[in-house]
Amino acid sequence: xxxxxxxxxxxxxxxxxxxxxxxxxxxxxxxxxxxxxxxxxxxxxxxxxxxxxxxxxxxxxxxxxxxxxxxxxxxxxxxxxxxxxxxxxxxxxxxxxxxxxxxxxxxxxxxxxxxxxxxxxxxxxxxxxxxxxxxxxxxxxxxxxxxxxxxxxxxxxxxxxxxxxxxxxxxxxxxxxxxxxxxxxxxxxxxxxxxxxxxxxxxxxxxxxxxxxxxxxxxxxxxxxxxxxxxxxxxxxxxxxxxxxxxxxxxxxxxxxxxxxxxxxxxxxxxxxxxxxxxxxxxxxxxxxxxxxxxxxxxxxxxxxxxxxxxxxxxxxxxxxxxxxxxxxxxxxxxxxxxxxxxxxxxxxxxxxxxxxxxxxxxxxxxxxxxxx
Amino acid sequence: xxxxxxxxxxxxxxxxxxxxxxxxxxxxxxxxxxxxxxxxxxxxxxxxxxxxxxxxxxxxxxxxxxxxxxxxxxxxxxxxxxxxxxxxxxxxxxxxxxxxxxxxxxxxxxxxxxxxxxxxxxxxxxxxxxxxxxxxxxxxxxxxxxxxxxxxxxxxxxxxxxxxxxxxxxxxxxxxxxxxxxxxxxxxxxxxxxxxxxxxxxxxxxxxxxxxxxxxxxxxxxxxxxxxxxxxxxxxxxxxxxxxxxxxxxxxxxxxxxxxxxxxxxxxxxxxxxxxxxxxxxxxxxxxxxxxxxxxxxxxxxxxxxxxxxxxxxxxxxxxxxxxxxxxxxxxxxxxxx
Numbered sequence: 269x270x271x272x273x274x275x276x277x278x279x280x281x282x283x284x285x286x287x288x289x290x291x292x293x294x295x296x297x298x299x300x301x302x303x304x305x306x307x308x309x310x311x312x313x314x315x316x317x318x319x320x321x322x323x324x325x326x327x328x329x330x331x332x333x334x335x336x337x338x339x340x341x342x343x344x345x346x347x348x349x350x351x352x353x354x355x356x357x358x359x360x361x362x363x364x365x366x367x368x369x370x371x372x373x374x375x376x377x378x379x380x381x382x383x384x385x386x387x388x389x390x391x392x393x394x395x396x397x398x399x400x401x402x403x404x405x406x407x408x409x410x411x412x413x414x415x416x417x418x419x420x421x422x423x424x425x426x427x428x429x430x431x432x433x434x435x436x437x438x439x440x441x442x443x444x445x446x447x448x449x450x451x452x453x454x455x456x457x458x459x460x461x462x463x464x465x466x467x468x469x470x471x472x473x474x475x476x477x478x479x480x481x482x483x484x485x486x487x488x489x490x491x492x493x494x495x496x497x498x499x500x501x502x503x504x505x506x507x508x509x510x511x512x513x514x515x516x517x518x519x520x521x522x523x524x525x526x527x528x529x530x531x532x533x534x535x536x537x538x539x540x541x542x543x544x545x546x547x548x549x550x551x552x553x554x555x556x557x558x559x560x561x562x563x564x565x566x567x568x569x570x571x572x573x574x575x576x577x578x579x580x581x582x583x584x585x586x587x588x589x590x591x592x593x594x595x596x597x598x599x600x601x602x603x604x605x606x607x608x609x610x611x612x613x614x615x616x617x618x619x620x621x622x623x624x625x626x627x628x629x630x631x632x633x634x635x636x637x638x639x640x641x
Numbered sequence: 642x643x644x645x646x647x648x649x650x651x652x653x654x655x656x657x658x659x660x661x662x663x664x665x666x667x668x669x670x671x672x673x674x675x676x677x678x679x680x681x682x683x684x685x686x687x688x689x690x691x692x693x694x695x696x697x698x699x700x701x702x703x704x705x706x707x708x709x710x711x712x713x714x715x716x717x718x719x720x721x722x723x724x725x726x727x728x729x730x731x732x733x734x735x736x737x738x739x740x741x742x743x744x745x746x747x748x749x750x751x752x753x754x755x756x757x758x759x760x761x762x763x764x765x766x767x768x769x770x771x772x773x774x775x776x777x778x779x780x781x782x783x784x785x786x787x788x789x790x791x792x793x794x795x796x797x798x799x800x801x802x803x804x805x806x807x808x809x810x811x812x813x814x815x816x817x818x819x820x821x822x823x824x825x826x827x828x829x830x831x832x833x834x835x836x837x838x839x840x841x842x843x844x845x846x847x848x849x850x851x852x853x854x855x856x857x858x859x860x861x862x863x864x865x866x867x868x869x870x871x872x873x874x875x876x877x878x879x880x881x882x883x884x885x886x887x888x889x890x891x892x893x894x895x896x897x898x899x900x901x902x903x904x905x906x907x908x909x910x911x912x913x914x915x916x917x918x919x920x921x922x923x924x925x926x927x928x929x930x931x932x933x934x935x936x937x938x939x940x941x942x943x944x945x946x947x948x949x950x951x952x953x954x955x956x957x958x959x960x961x962x963x964x965x966x967x968x969x970x971x972x973x974x975x976x977x978x979x
């Protein structure tokens with residue numbers, strides 16, 4: 269079948285031409301596993317690969333044999349690299365399960381430079397509370413970490429597994445919300461040192477509102493926080509816009525991961541439309557856990573009639589009938605998704621992997637499924 | 642507390658009805674229901690099912706999701722053929738109003754209540770700086786949602802009773818859920834006095850009340866979702882939200898008796914080629930996950946059948962599950978099944 273030949277080539281094509289592959293989609297569709305398998309595949313081709321994930325997945329950490337709370341990327345253990353055929357190919361695979369607080373602290377230290385000021389900032393209670401809050405921080409962290417690695421040459425390929433998010437594009441939007449806020453013009457209103465009548469008048473309204481709503485203590489803390497933060501705003505902002513530009517450019521690709529469920533598909537469609545609006549390069553859609561990839565045909569063995577075995581066999585045949593119906597349905601879904609993309613991208617249906625396959629074995633099996641045929 | 646270990650032979654997979662433990666049926670008599678779970682487990686479906694069930698039993702029901710209207714795809718609103726819910730409750734069908742719990746709307750409600758000088762409130766809302774601050778400052782979005790919810794809970798019906806007797810809230814994925822339920826504690830550390838602190842305490846009184854609120858953790862009978870539901874329960878408990886139970890969704894029907902099952906499991910272990918291989922393997926996975934869940938959690942486990950091969954359209958799935966749930970609730974109420 270020529271169509272499936274073409275679609276099985278998409279991952280190889282991307283690996284040959286891109287430096288960053290972003291996996292996105294609704295929660296629970298196998299995004300993290302897909303991202304890790306792509307990384308394994310690339311490393312088996314001899315690339316130096318980094319897989320960045322925000323979802324603190326224990327299963328993935330175990331599969332790769334890396335720690336969940338590292339401060340920097342961790343290479344997978346040598347015996348696993350050997351087992352996965354990475355060592356023989358001369359590639360390398362590192363993984364980093366980002367801890368938002370670790371990344372934020374590093375950013376602050378790097379930007380402030382002065383150790384004493386940095387320490388004061390890191391201990392500020394608003395900063396500490398801010399990094400504990402999950403919403404927004406994960407997205408911000410992903411963009412921040414990505415920035416670091418697109419601006420150096422330590423890796424040939426970075427695979428980013430986007431944060432689990434109801435709003436699929438939050439990871440792009442949330443940092444830009446932060447960035448907008450951080451624009452000097454706006455935040456200066458909060459700074460006590462600003463002079464000029466209008467500024468001061470505006471600042472006093474803002475101050476009254478804030479202290480009325482938040483209480484005087486917090487208002488003062490906020491002012492102090494913004495004061496400390498002032499030096500690092502423009503730098504953060506710049507990093508984010510560099511990352512966004514890179515993601516819109518020719519070295520990046522977005523893959524939307526979906527399952528066959530209608531909810532996941534509708535979200536994938538929504539995501540596709542939005543990324544197109546934003547001018548981001550969606551290269552393809554990965555259909556996970558479908559029945560669309562053909563299973564091996566088999567012949568009926570000789571079983572004594574009316575035996576327990578033959579009874580079980582006929583019940584299993586009923587299962588097969590259901591499986592066939594599911595396959596029929598999923599082929600329809602595959603065609604539908606292909607139609608969304610038209611000429612502008614490819615669809616790849618990944619094979620189903622038995623849950624008995626776990627760890628690295630599962631990732632390898634999926635990686636093989638990405639290039640099979 | 643000792644938990645009786647569940648033996649494999651006691652694990653019964655769903656038939657075409659919902660198994661509703663008595664404790665779970667009792668939790669359904671509370672007013673506020675928080676529906677949560679990892680993405681893709683059927684959270685929106687179950688939010689809609691609970692709302693339907695309440696409405697069918699005659700309660701004025703509010704179905705809420707957390708979103709800024711027009712900004713994100715809403716699977717819940719789609720069930721009623723709408724793009725999204727509005728920030729004001731709007732009738733979806735008889736007995737059910739839908740609403741978007743919006744950070745912005747909540748912030749507006751809050752500001753106009755606490756800032757008594759009207760000109761100042763207006764100036765504040767018009768100020769770009771305040772807007773931006775509310776958008777990005779940590780927790781302010783959650784605070785808006787929180788306040789919006791509090792306001793809706795206080796609405797009165799024309800007869801003087803509560804306007805909404807049952808409130809079902811479709812909560813976002815794990816991290817965001819705990820950011821919301823943990824808000825009073827996290828924000829309370831920073832803000833100890835003033836109107837925000839008051840609102841948080843008021844919310845805490847309601848959401849942490851065993852007689853008013855029940856959180857439902859939706860899960861699938863697969864290893865990862867089961868682990869995550871266990872972690873989510875622990876998180877909810879940490880934030881003092883009473884857990885109504887786990888709703889184990891999409892359990893496949895098991896046609897095998899214990900002897901037959903041994904044969905199937907043996908064949909799978911031997912790596913023999915059998916028809917319906919994937920379905921058989923997944924059935925085993927279902928059983929193992931259910932067994933593990935029953936042994937891991939003390940909370941009641943509601944078991945719901947997989948309707949994948951019967952109904953694909955989300956609307957039909959909701960209708961089917963809702964009528965099964967109503968049947969189970971009625972059965973439990975009349976003392977039929979424990």
